[in-house]
Amino acid sequence: MDRIRITGGNELNGIIPISGAKNAALPLMIASLLTDDTLTLENVPHLADVEQLIRILGNHGVDISVNGRRERQGEGYSRTVHFTCRNIVDTTAPYELVSKMRASFWVIGPLLARAGQARVSLPGGCAIGTRPVDLFIEALKALGATIEIDSGYINATAPKGGLVGARYVFPKVSVGATHVMLMAATLARGTTIIGNAAREPEVVDLANCLIAMGAKITGAGTSEITIEGVDSLSGARHRVLPDRIETGTYAMAVAMTGGDVVLEGTSARLLETALEAIRRAGAEITETETGLRVVRKGGEIRPVDVVTDPFPGFPTDLQAQFMGLMTRSSGVSHITETIFENRFMHVQELARLGAKISLSGQTAKIEGVPRLRGAPVMATDLRASVSLVIAGLVAEGETTVSRVYHLDRGFERLEEKLTRCGALVERVSD
Numbered sequence: 001m002d003r004i005r006i007t008g009g010n011e012l013n014g015i016i017p018i019s020g021a022k023n024a025a026l027p028l029m030i031a032s033l034l035t036d037d038t039l040t041l042e043n044v045p046h047l048a049d050v051e052q053l054i055r056i057l058g059n060h061g062v063d064i065s066v067n068g069r070r071e072r073q074g075e076g077y078s079r080t081v082h083f084t085c086r087n088i089v090d091t092t093a094p095y096e097l098v099s100k101m102r103a104s105f106w107v108i109g110p111l112l113a114r115a116g117q118a119r120v121s122l123p124g125g126c127a128i129g130t131r132p133v134d135l136f137i138e139a140l141k142a143l144g145a146t147i148e149i150d151s152g153y154i155n156a157t158a159p160k161g162g163l164v165g166a167r168y169v170f171p172k173v174s175v176g177a178t179h180v181m182l183m184a185a186t187l188a189r190g191t192t193i194i195g196n197a198a199r200e201p202e203v204v205d206l207a208n209c210l211i212a213m214g215a216k217i218t219g220a221g222t223s224e225i226t227i228e229g230v231d232s233l234s235g236a237r238h239r240v241l242p243d244r245i246e247t248g249t250y251a252m253a254v255a256m257t258g259g260d261v262v263l264e265g266t267s268a269r270l271l272e273t274a275l276e277a278i279r280r281a282g283a284e285i286t287e288t289e290t291g292l293r294v295v296r297k298g299g300e301i302r303p304v305d306v307v308t309d310p311f312p313g314f315p316t317d318l319q320a321q322f323m324g325l326m327t328r329s330s331g332v333s334h335i336t337e338t339i340f341e342n343r344f345m346h347v348q349e350l351a352r353l354g355a356k357i358s359l360s361g362q363t364a365k366i367e368g369v370p371r372l373r374g375a376p377v378m379a380t381d382l383r384a385s386v387s388l389v390i391a392g393l394v395a396e397g398e399t400t401v402s403r404v405y406h407l408d409r410g411f412e413r414l415e416e417k418l419t420r421c422g423a424l425v426e427r428v429s430d
């Protein structure tokens with residue numbers, strides 16, 4: 001199994017191209033199930049999760065062709081992928097596939113809207129929390145679906161004549177359930193109003209793509225989205241938005257090591273709250289013509305408290321990385337996780353590098369230390385694993401991160417991007 005070996009101590013200087021967002025690409029790919037025409041997505045990142053979803057969509061009848069060009073372009077390592085689902089050949093998403101990636105559960109929306117039925121495995125828990133699916137069930141029921149749970153599967157059936165538009169207010173903000181209700185409502189009869197909708201940029205990206213496919217949607221990016229159902233959707237060409245979590249991760253890496261890096265092809269509006277926290281920690285961040293410039297030249301890393309929240313709050317997907325940064329601050333900081341109940345597995349691993357962190361409920365108290373020391377550590381989930389990389393970049397000596405497959409799910413060419421900026425990072429195979 002591969003490991004990442006990091007020798008700490010180097011500043012980061014140069015350019016890091018930001019890839020297309022994993023969490024936008026996944027629902028966009030799933031939206032291809034809504035039309036018999038071709039949906040072409042540009043700027044699709046080359047990641048394990050994307051490849052896994054390609055396999056899952058193939059199972060439902062989506063024909064996929066990848067434009068081979070992977071050369072470095074202005075905005076990252078772009079790939080263009082064409083998705084064509086002439087017919088849905090299978091409305092079942094089996095456990096073996098759904099259990100590997102939770103987002104594949106989201107096929108339930110388009111399958112139900114276009115084929116009138118779906119049998120989708122319950123995704124089960126995952127390392128960061130229990131992650132139930134009650135909100136999806138209630139939203140689909142509101143659109144008229146009949147839902148039964150049988151042997152670990154959800155059997156969903158649309159009424160004769162298809163799903164029916166409705167008003168539904170989510171009791172809790174959910175990105176995935178918003179994506180699913182949005183996709184399902186595009187082909188429902190009449191008007192759907194989604195209340196307390198997720199406002200994440202990835203929801204807006206999905207809505208923009210659906211609009212390009214002929215859907216009638218207003219309000220995406222606010223907490224109320226209105227959808228007028230249409231009879232059918234057409235193909236479209238859409239560019240996946242830049243990855244705000246990758247952007248924030250590298251910005252934090254530069255804040256940690258010091259240096260001067262341009263994050264190319266990204267935009268501050270995707271992560272204002274996180275950028276503000278990084279600025280308060282001591283980095284200068286400015287917008288440039290090509291993206292964002294992050295600079296920290298000398299000076300200490302200041303302690304900053306953050307609380308995770310749905311967009312536009314501080315993203316839970318950057319919580320572990322920010323904790324990595326705070327391990328070297330000049331004082332005491334507190335990080336509170338409000339989205340997932342078990343997203344602190346990086347704490348034990350950061351402690352192996354010498355970090356001083358104590359947990360009390362959903363809040364971590366981080367006492368900054370003057371130095372970290374390299375050690376073997378284990379990745380436990382995608383974002384936790386990259387927090388260990390950030391810490392490893394300043395730890396004295398060698399840090400090896402095992403279970404690198406977690407990183408490969410969401411960070412495109414991580415070691416290449418960091419190495420080009422002067423870090424000593426390499427992938428080693430046993």
Ligand code: EPZ
Nearest residue numbers: 023103131132133134135136173174175176317339340382
């Ligand atoms: C998306 O997950 C992202 N995944 C996650 O990123 C991200 O952490 C999360 O949104 C929050 O921003 C993708 O986009 C592929 P939610 P999602 O439904 O949609 C609870 C990463 O590292 N909930 O917004 O699954 C849930 O348990 C990943 O890239 C219910 O209670 O998250 C959580 O506490 C990890 N019932 C909260 O809502 C439900 O039916 C928010 O989860 C659904 C969710």
